[in-house]
Amino acid sequence: MSTLLEVSDAHVSYGKVEAVRSVSLTVAENEIVTIIGANGAGKTTLLSAIMGVFPLKGRVAFLGEDMARLEIEDRVARGLCLVPEHRELFATMNVEDNLQLGAFRMSKAHAARGFEHVYTLFPKLKERRKQLAGTLSGGEQQMLAMGRALMGSPKMLMLDEPSLGLAPIIVAGIFEIVAKLRQEGVSVLLVEQNAKAALNVADRAYVMELGEFVLNGKASEIATDPRVAASYLGFAEAAAS
Amino acid sequence: MNTTILLFLLQDGITNGAIYALLGLALVLVFAVTRVILIPQGEFVTYGALTYASLAAGRMPGTAKLAVVIGLVAFAFDLYAMRKTLHVPRIARAFGLNLAFPVAVLLATMWVADQRMPAGVSLVLSLLIVASIGLSLYRIVFQPLAHTSVLVLLIASVGVHLALQGLGLLFFGAEGQRGPTLLTASATLGSLRFTGQGMAVYGITIAFIVGLWLFFGLTLYGKALRATAVNRLGARLVGIRTTLSGQIAFLLASTIGALSGILIVPITTLYYDTGFLIGLKGFIAAIIGGLISYPLTAVAALVVGIVEAFSSFYASNFKEVIVFTLLIPVLLLRSLAAPAVEEEKD
Numbered sequence: 001m002s003t004l005l006e007v008s009d010a011h012v013s014y015g016k017v018e019a020v021r022s023v024s025l026t027v028a029e030n031e032i033v034t035i036i037g038a039n040g041a042g043k044t045t046l047l048s049a050i051m052g053v054f055p056l057k058g059r060v061a062f063l064g065e066d067m068a069r070l071e072i073e074d075r076v077a078r079g080l081c082l083v084p085e086h087r088e089l090f091a092t093m094n095v096e097d098n099l100q101l102g103a104f105r106m107s108k109a110h111a112a113r114g115f116e117h118v119y120t121l122f123p124k125l126k127e128r129r130k131q132l133a134g135t136l137s138g139g140e141q142q143m144l145a146m147g148r149a150l151m152g153s154p155k156m157l158m159l160d161e162p163s164l165g166l167a168p169i170i171v172a173g174i175f176e177i178v179a180k181l182r183q184e185g186v187s188v189l190l191v192e193q194n195a196k197a198a199l200n201v202a203d204r205a206y207v208m209e210l211g212e213f214v215l216n217g218k219a220s221e222i223a224t225d226p227r228v229a230a231s232y233l234g235f236a237e238a239a240a241s
Numbered sequence: 242m243n244t245t246i247l248l249f250l251l252q253d254g255i256t257n258g259a260i261y262a263l264l265g266l267a268l269v270l271v272f273a274v275t276r277v278i279l280i281p282q283g284e285f286v287t288y289g290a291l292t293y294a295s296l297a298a299g300r301m302p303g304t305a306k307l308a309v310v311i312g313l314v315a316f317a318f319d320l321y322a323m324r325k326t327l328h329v330p331r332i333a334r335a336f337g338l339n340l341a342f343p344v345a346v347l348l349a350t351m352w353v354a355d356q357r358m359p360a361g362v363s364l365v366l367s368l369l370i371v372a373s374i375g376l377s378l379y380r381i382v383f384q385p386l387a388h389t390s391v392l393v394l395l396i397a398s399v400g401v402h403l404a405l406q407g408l409g410l411l412f413f414g415a416e417g418q419r420g421p422t423l424l425t426a427s428a429t430l431g432s433l434r435f436t437g438q439g440m441a442v443y444g445i446t447i448a449f450i451v452g453l454w455l456f457f458g459l460t461l462y463g464k465a466l467r468a469t470a471v472n473r474l475g476a477r478l479v480g481i482r483t484t485l486s487g488q489i490a491f492l493l494a495s496t497i498g499a500l501s502g503i504l505i506v507p508i509t510t511l512y513y514d515t516g517f518l519i520g521l522k523g524f525i526a527a528i529i530g531g532l533i534s535y536p537l538t539a540v541a542a543l544v545v546g547i548v549e550a551f552s553s554f555y556a557s558n559f560k561e562v563i564v565f566t567l568l569i570p571v572l573l574l575r576s577l578a579a580p581a582v583e584e585e586k587d
Contacts, residue, residue, distance in 0.1 A: 053474070069325055076480035088475035090468045101468050104461065105480045148479060 010058035037208035079155030091134030102151030118147040139170035195232035258546020264523025273470035283520025284405035289499025290506035294420035296363035303412030315380035375495020409513035417510035
């Protein structure tokens with residue numbers, strides 16, 4: 001598997017406060033990588049900086065190309081896509097328009113295929129296609145945010161807290177889709193507080209604390225690490241025994 | 242007051258209101274997409290009107306040369322921005338938009354100024370000149386400031402207004418001008434007489450509003466503009482360049498401004514600084530619409546036009562005072578409804 005995304009020695013600061021310190025990570029083709037960590041660890045900041053929303057010191061390469069001088073829009077054109085924590089939908093526009101704009105850079109034929117694909121993955125969106133995005137439920141908005149990102153045929157999708165505030169049954173559906181994306185050749189970098197669900201679906205994982213990676217490895221191994229079990233999976237005693 | 246006067250004032254108010262509606266819609270569009278309160282909208286009105294009047298009189302307007310000069314500066318800005326990633330198609334696009342387009346318009350203008358062409362040709366050339374100026378102004382002044390606060394953008398906007406007004410005096414002189422009417426036909430309905438120019442104002446305003454509605458509702462670029470207005474970060478995340486949205490917004494605003502000027506210059510004598518006052522009335526309508534709502538802005542513009550017509554009949558000395566005072570109760574009501582508004586951050 002060749003490397004798709006390579007982040008080396010990344011630092012991200014808000015003024016004098018360094019939110020991300022000396023972080024390095026890689027994501028290969030057809031791979032799901034997750035970053036788990038407590039609230040405020042710097043996961044969302046890192047993802048946003050990789051996308052170009054915040055300035056980042058260090059190196060970000062996508063398909064071997066240095067991203068330093070590229071704007072967000074150029075990174076989207078290269079096949080890197082972010083579904084942010086707050087989804088950033090076009091609330092006063094309907095589902096269909098949101099999806100159509102996801103394929104803004106694509107041809108009409110490509111957009112038509114994209115609609116078919118997204119409606120197959122998320123049939124609920126087809127039922128709601130004339131409804132305003134701002135009036136959808138939380139789960140539907142998450143589906144729309146993911147669907148809108150997929151309309152642009154990304155090579156890699158970065159998902160920031162896709163399960164945040166959603167009912168367990170909807171979360172399960174979202175993670176099923178994440179697994180399906182890998183089969184379709186889309187790599188995923190997943191930031192999650194729901195560590196259990198994230199580690200179940202991921203190939204590899206990084207654990208982030210106070211802006212730094214403190215642990216990384218295969219997701220199955222991370223899931224059985226006693227420190228992770230104690231801090232993020234809520235079964236410290238079981239892991240210790 | 243008898244019915245004839247009442248109807249006449251209403252007709253006059255609606256004609257002016259239609260112009261203010263166009264200007265108000267342009268102001269709302271530019272603010273929603275770029276957060277710029279477009280004070281120089283009035284100068285687009287003046288430049289459009291006086292360029293049209295100059296061409297019709299067989300004179301070469303200075304605005305055509307200004308378009309080339311600021312186009313050259315805009316191209317230099319683009320080249321500097323692209324110095325590290327020399328991307329040939331992008332350079333070609335910048336060259337075409339910033340330089341080749343205004344130069345072609347200048348050559349056409351020089352040729353037309355000698356020929357005394359029909360009013361339609363002067364109208365199209367005037368629109369193209371002002372559109373080119375609008376595009377370059379966005380590139381030079383507002384695009385580099387896109388990430389700053391609304392206040393900084395407003396200060397820049399005032400600066401552009403003052404600069405354009407000064408240049409207007411240089412190009413057109415202190416004397417007022419009138420342009421030829423677009424339609425000479427007229428019709429009478431009861432006691433009301435509809436002039437061809439009045440009908441052109443109604444027809445073009447309605448066509449433009451319908452055109453804008455179709456553009457925003459049906460086309461991908463129109464939807465991209467709406468998306469940028471609704472959520473700037475969301476738009477960037479799907480690959481919509483906010484600079485492209487800004488360009489389209491300024492292109493539309495400058496064209497609408499120029500068109501408004503061309504529509505009124507056969508009815509009213511316009512001076513180099515008249516546009517500011519006309520633009521301000523569009524601004525009042527836009528403020529009543531909360532700088533957000535297009536339909537509310539259009540309705541408010543008609544109200545402004547009608548109030549202005551009645552004020553000039555009853556108290557012509559206080560006409561402007563009455564019109565601008567409309568703003569106070571609206572601002573009071575709005576401030577009560579939304580006591581604190583935080584500025585949007587990217």
